[in-house]
Each structure stands twice: as structure tokens, then as C-alpha cells.
Amino acid sequence: MSPTEVLSEAFELGFTYTRSTGPVVGRFLTGLRDRRIEGVRASDGRVMVPPMEYDPDTAAALDDFVEVGQQGEIVSWCWVSEPRKAHPLQQPFAWAMIRLDGADVPMIHCVSAASEDQLATGARVQVRWAEETRGHIADIACFELAEVAQ
Amino acid sequence: MAQLAAVIGTGQTRYKTKRGDVSIAGLLREAAVNALEDAGLGFEDIDAVVIGKAPDMFEGVIMPECYLADALGANGKPMLRVHTAGSVGGSTALVAASHVQSGTFKRVLTVTYEKQSESNAMWALSTPQPFAVHLNAGAGGYFAPIIREYMRRSKAPYDVGIKVAVKDRLHGARNPLAHLQKPDITMAEVEESMMLWDPLRLLEACPSSDGACAMVIAAEDAVDSSAKPPAWIRGGAMRSEPTMYAGREEVNPRAGRDCAADVYAQAGIRDPRRELDVAEIYVPFSWYEPMWLENLGFAEEGQGWRLTMEGATSLDEQGDIPWNPSGGVLSSNPIGASGMIRFAEAARQVRGDAGDHQVAGAKLAMGHAYGGGAQFFSMWIVGADKP
Numbered sequence: 001m002s003p004t005e006v007l008s009e010a011f012e013l014g015f016t017y018t019r020s021t022g023p024v025v026g027r028f029l030t031g032l033r034d035r036r037i038e039g040v041r042a043s044d045g046r047v048m049v050p051p052m053e054y055d056p057d058t059a060a061a062l063d064d065f066v067e068v069g070q071q072g073e074i075v076s077w078c079w080v081s082e083p084r085k086a087h088p089l090q091q092p093f094a095w096a097m098i099r100l101d102g103a104d105v106p107m108i109h110c111v112s113a114a115s116e117d118q119l120a121t122g123a124r125v126q127v128r129w130a131e132e133t134r135g136h137i138a139d140i141a142c143f144e145l146a147e148v149a150q
Numbered sequence: 151m152a153q154l155a156a157v158i159g160t161g162q163t164r165y166k167t168k169r170g171d172v173s174i175a176g177l178l179r180e181a182a183v184n185a186l187e188d189a190g191l192g193f194e195d196i197d198a199v200v201i202g203k204a205p206d207m208f209e210g211v212i213m214p215e216c217y218l219a220d221a222l223g224a225n226g227k228p229m230l231r232v233h234t235a236g237s238v239g240g241s242t243a244l245v246a247a248s249h250v251q252s253g254t255f256k257r258v259l260t261v262t263y264e265k266q267s268e269s270n271a272m273w274a275l276s277t278p279q280p281f282a283v284h285l286n287a288g289a290g291g292y293f294a295p296i297i298r299e300y301m302r303r304s305k306a307p308y309d310v311g312i313k314v315a316v317k318d319r320l321h322g323a324r325n326p327l328a329h330l331q332k333p334d335i336t337m338a339e340v341e342e343s344m345m346l347w348d349p350l351r352l353l354e355a356c357p358s359s360d361g362a363c364a365m366v367i368a369a370e371d372a373v374d375s376s377a378k379p380p381a382w383i384r385g386g387a388m389r390s391e392p393t394m395y396a397g398r399e400e401v402n403p404r405a406g407r408d409c410a411a412d413v414y415a416q417a418g419i420r421d422p423r424r425e426l427d428v429a430e431i432y433v434p435f436s437w438y439e440p441m442w443l444e445n446l447g448f449a450e451e452g453q454g455w456r457l458t459m460e461g462a463t464s465l466d467e468q469g470d471i472p473w474n475p476s477g478g479v480l481s482s483n484p485i486g487a488s489g490m491i492r493f494a495e496a497a498r499q500v501r502g503d504a505g506d507h508q509v510a511g512a513k514l515a516m517g518h519a520y521g522g523g524a525q526f527f528s529m530w531i532v533g534a535d536k537p
Contacts, residue, residue, distance in 0.1 A: 020169070024173075
């Protein structure tokens with residue numbers, strides 16, 4: 001008796017979706033298009049960037065928008081020594097938590113730097129905008145070390 | 151059930167084709183805030199949150215319970231998601247009720263939703279599979295042959311579905327939240343609408359809606375915060391069966407009959423048509439009214455269509471047992487919420503809170519949902535009188 005051939009077939013299933021951003025995240029993204037970074041003040045006074053629609057402690061709807069600086073400092077980071085195609089930068093770079101001036105919580109973005117030893121907690125960075133902005137988090141092309149960028 | 155529980159607040163959004171002005175979280179938030187205001191409570195008074203929505207593929211949001219925690223004031227509290235296809239709005243309400251009936255929590259917020267405009271739920275229902283013919287049928291295509299079999303068995307006239315389509319839209323015209331507003335609809339207009347899945351025409355099918363529905367369910371000693379009277383939960387039941395098995399009765403599913411028998415026994419109901427004042431029943435395609443009239447024991451098998459044609463289920467014809475005075479799923483269908491809307495509308499009726507679609511003096515009401523291939527059922531009975 002010959003062994004049974006067990007059949008298998010590749011199977012790809014895809015759907016397209018729309019995502020409405022709403023009045024808070026939508027305002028943040030619209031700000032990026034205009035090369036401006038906006039956060040929102042939470043019930044405890046902290047400025048959150050990116051802004052949240054609802055307060056994490058009280059659940060109140062948040063709408064006290066605050067423009068923050070385009071410079072900030074690295075809180076922590078993770079060095080990517082061998083970027084892959086899907087990464088935002090094709091040179092070695094860092095994923096970093098960056099606390100912008102005027103913000104109380106860090107946001108995650110990428111930092112372009114020549115080598116890992118240029119990075120430190122507290123290192124100053126500043127925004128490098130994309131050549132064309134469209135209302136997307138990638139309107140911030142990356143952050144660069146502030147001293148190097150000047 | 152060990153402890154008494156009651157609905158002390160309901161909240162809904164207006165149902166629409168597209169709510170591009172809000173995020174998914176913002177959509178739920180409207181219903182949740184409306185329910186809390188109706189209950190006279192704030193997020194800080196809530197002990198646990200139970201949410202429900204249709205399958206993830208409908209909107210592409212995986213683990214919505216994580217994404218929605220801030221918007222629903224659930225941080226630091228238990229939060230649970232229920233998932234039973236189209237019946238999820240009903241089973242979510244029952245899970246929330248059991249959180250209170252078990253004595254575990256005093257006040258539970260429950261919210262269900264769908265934002266159909268940001269996805270394509272119809273085709274997400276009908277995905278191609280390897281080694282199988284792709285029917286590309288959607289929900290209507292699945293149910294059409296089952297309806298055809300009902301018509302054959304019952305010898306019902308061809309226009310029963312048309313009558314249901316008109317009746318529920320006339321009801322919906324009384325409800326400012328209803329998606330379809332068709333106060334001038336006629337039998338001829340329905341009959342002339344495009345045949346989508348023979349024998350179902352366009353106007354015999356539910357719309358595709360964005361919207362959310364919420365309720366606050368409270369324990370017996372916590373019902374007084376609302377200015378309105380509580381809707382006491384007199385019984386709740388769920389039943390499931392596989393989509394397909396040899397000998398399955400698809401026209402009159404056993405899970406539906408058993409679920410109804412269970413919920414009636416809990417509420418002490420022997421004759422649902424006589425003892426209930428109103429029912430909100432999941433009818434997404436017109437012919438499911440006569441089919442469920444039989445499945446739920448409002449009529450003998452083969453006779454449900456007579457109630458529909460005599461006007462027994464119509465508010466406008468002063469029927470003795472109005473079905474779907476809110477306009478039903480045929481007037482608004484944010485899928486994940488559609489079952490909860492039935493449950494919440496039943497509660498609104500016995501609280502005297504149903505506005506222009508109020509059934510005068512309603513004391514005892516039924517809410518019903520079904521989902522999948524008519525294989526998940528959830529039902530509850532709510533009453534103005536404390537059991």
C-alpha cells in the first residue's frame with residue numbers, strides 16, 4: 001500500500017479597513033502635517049504626547065491641547081545594528097523613548113545616530129521632519145542628536 | 151440565579167451609515183456616557199465592564215478590550231469581552247447580568263458596538279477557504295434557502311416578508327435613533343426593490359450601520375440612583391448548536407426552542423403571546439419574523455405568518471403582541487450592538503422610557519438575539535415588577 005499524499009495549500013486572506021482617528025488623535029496627526037507636535041493635558045496635570053482621547057485615571061474626555069517642543073531627551077533606547085527592510089531607517093539606528101520639552105511622558109520614535117555610544121539617557125535630540133508631510137506619524141522622519149543636527 | 155439584578159440605565163448612539171467624526175472608542179463612549187447618565191452614575195461607580203462585538207475581522211481590531219479600556223473607565227477594573235457572532239449583543243448583556251446575579255459585583259457597565267463603515271463585514275462573513283468552492287454569499291445568501299424552505303412548508307403567501315419590512319420601518323420612523331427613517335414606505339416600494347438573494351429583496355434586509363449600545367446593570371440594593379424605575383431581569387438563557395450536522399432543523403432550530411423554553415420557565419411564562427406585552431426579536435431579514443414567531447412559541451408551527459399578516463405584531467395596527475417597536479434590526483444594524491439593542495429596548499419598554507414607540511402599559515418584555523448560522527441564541531425577560 002502506498003503512503004497517502006496529504007495535501008496542503010497556501011492560503012492568504014486579506015481585507016481593507018478604514019480608520020477614523022477622532023478629534024484627539026486626528027488633531028495630533030493634522031498637527032504633524034503642519035510640522036507641529038501637540039499633546040493633551042491629563043487630569044493630573046501631565047502633558048501626554050501623543051495625546052489620549054480619555055484620561056487614564058478618571059476616564060474624562062480630554063481636550064486641553066498643548067503644543068510641545070521639537071527637541072527633547074532620550075529616556076531609554078534599543079539599538080538596531082542590522083536594520084531590515086521594514087525598518088524606518090536603513091542605517092543602524094535606535095528605537096527610543098523620547099520625552100519632548102514640555103511633555104511629561106515619553107513617546108516612541110526612532111533616533112538616527114552614527115553609533116550606539118553616542119546615545120545616553122538624557123541625550124538631547126530634535127525632530128527631523130520628512131520632506132513631505134501628510135498627517136502621519138512618519139511625518140517625523142526620525143530624531144537626531146541635537147548637537148550633531150545643528 | 152442567586153441575586154436579583156435590574157437594568158438601571160440604557161444608552162445608545164444614533165445609528166447611521168457612517169460616523170467618520172469619531173474613533174471607534176469615541177463611538178462606544180457616547181453610548182456608555184448616555185447609559186451612565188440614565189443610571190445617575192459616573193464611571194467611578196462602576197465595578198466591572200463587559201464589552202461585546204462581532205468577529206475581529208469585521209473591523210480589524212484585535213483585542214478591542216485593551217484598546218477601549220481608557221474610553222470605558224475600565225483601568226484598574228475587571229474587563230471582559232464576549233464573542234458569539236451576531237448574538238453577541240444579547241450574550242454580552244447576559245454575562246454582565248451574571249456578574250451581578252452571582253453577587254460578585256454591584257454595578258456593571260456593558261457596551262457593544264460595530265463601526266461597519268470602516269470595514270466590510272458582509273464579505274468578512276463569507277471568506278474563501280482552501281479546497282472549497284467560494285460561495286461569496288454573505289448572511290442573506292446563507293439564510294435565503296432556509297427562508298425558501300419555510301415558505302414551502304408553511305404555504306405562506308409570498309408577501310409576508312414584504313409586510314414585515316414595511317411594519318418594522320414604520321416602527322423605526324417612531325424611533326429617532328433608528329438608522330432607516332422611512333415613514334412613507336409602502337408594500338409596493340418593498341416589492342419593487344432589487345432582489346438581492348431570492349426570495350429576499352433589498353428592503354427586506356437590514357442596513358449596514360455604525361453605532362453602539364450600553365446598559366448599566368445593578369444589584370437589588372443599588373437600583374435607586376436612576377430617576378427611572380428599574381427593569382428587573384426575570385430570566386436569561388443562552389443556547390448553542392453547530393452550524394451544520396446531519397438532520398439539523400435549520401428552519402426551526404432546536405437551540406432556539408430550548409433557549410425560549412428555559413427563559414420562559416425562569417420567568418413563569420406559559421403563553422408568551424398572551425403574557426408578554428412586547429418583544430424585541432432579532433429579525434435581520436424580513437421572513438425571520440414569522441419563523442421566530444414559531445420558534446419562540448408565539449404561534450404554532452406553520453402559523454407564524456398569520457400573526458404577521460393579521461397585524462398582531464404591529465404597533466400601528468394595535469396588535470396584541472408588538473414585535474420590534476424600535477424598528478428592529480431591519481431599521482438599524484450595528485452588528486455587535488444589534489442584540490443588545492433588543493435587550494435594552496425591552497428594558498426601555500418596561501421602564502416606560504420608549505418615547506413614541508412605547509407600548510402603552512408594558513410590564514413584561516422579551517429581548518432576543520441570534521447569531522452565526524442561526525446557531526447561537528440569547529434571550530432575556532425583563533419586567534416592571536420585582537419578582
